[in-house]
Amino acid sequence: MTHHLTRRRFLQISAATAAASALPLRAAEPFTLWGPPVTPTVLLAVAAEMGEARKIRPFTVKSWQSPDMLRAGLLNKSIEISIVPSYVAANLRAQGQPVLLHNIMTRGLxxxxxxxxxxxxxxxxxxxxxxxxxxxxxxxxxxxxxxxxxxxxxxxxxxxxxxxxxxxxxxxxxxxxxxxxxxxxxxx
Missing domain, CATH: 3.40.190.10 (Periplasmic binding protein-like II)
Known part of the structure; x- marks a missing residue:
């Protein structure tokens, strides 16, 4: 089986490596994860209080109460990291906002x-x-x-x-x- 490294994949790996190399510099800085008032946000809150991730980098969890609150927070940078509906991420990206999407949940919500x-x-x-x-x-x-x-x-x-x-x-x-x-x- 032969694997070819495309230019696109090389750039993705390079960007991820560059971003990951900066993580130790910010590891001690606490941050806030935002989410809607639904199960994935509850799971984040449990992880913030009891999970192993909090030992690596402490974080808090807050809930946005409406999609309008989410959009405003993302645009004015008061929300930096959040669980978002996929269409919100797509719309913000189409508007030129620097959005990175890491996962899409599709069932059971x-x-x-x-x-x-x-x-x-x-x-x-x-x-x-x-x-x-x-x-x-x-x-x-x-x-x-x-x-x-x-x-x-x-x-x-x-x-x-x-x-x-x-x-x-x-x-x-x-x-x-x-x-x-x-x-x-x-x-x-």
């Missing part, structure tokens, strides 16, 4: 909850009311695209909240039979 039993497919939401966070943002954009693709009209069926915890409150205390919620709120 959202769940449709129903007071009337299991919803096994998107058709189960047809003609039903739904509460969810973040109008015109993730996950609303994806839900609207999928609903349109499957011929499901969700117009006037969705009530939007500013944050995921607010969506949980509406789902539990008001007359909303369904909610689209991120983890860990969906499991709680």
């Amino acid at each position: 959202l769940a449709v909850m129903s007071k009337a039993g299991t919803i096994s497919d998107l058709g189960g939401l047809a003609e039903k009311n739904l509460v969810m966070p973040f109008k015109n943002d993730m996950p609303d954009i994806v839900l609207q695209i999928l609903a349109k693709k499957h011929g499901i009209n969700l117009e006037n069926r969705i009530t939007y909240t500013a944050t995921p915890p607010e969506a949980v409150t509406f789902f539990l205390q008001k007359d909303y039979p369904n909610a689209l919620l991120p983890e860990p709120l969906a499991s709680a």
Whole structure:
């Protein structure tokens, strides 16, 4: 098996090596990791308090409360490192911002909850009311695209909240039979 080193791969390795060589210089400086109020951020918080990584370089974890807060923080540099929706990273990069994307999580972060039993497919939401966070943002954009693709009209069926915890409150205390919620709120 022959491996050829392309120019692109060489530049990637060189950039990573240069960045890694600066790490010992900043190893003692604490930093803040940001994330949405969902499971991956909770895991970061646990790692910050109990994980081995904190011995290498101490860090704290904070949660941004809305995609607007995230975008503003990234643009004004008050948020330097964050878990972000992939489309936010793509949009910022398209605007010329120096964004580095290290990982994309694709499964298990959202769940449709129903007071009337299991919803096994998107058709189960047809003609039903739904509460969810973040109008015109993730996950609303994806839900609207999928609903349109499957011929499901969700117009006037969705009530939007500013944050995921607010969506949980509406789902539990008001007359909303369904909610689209991120983890860990969906499991709680």
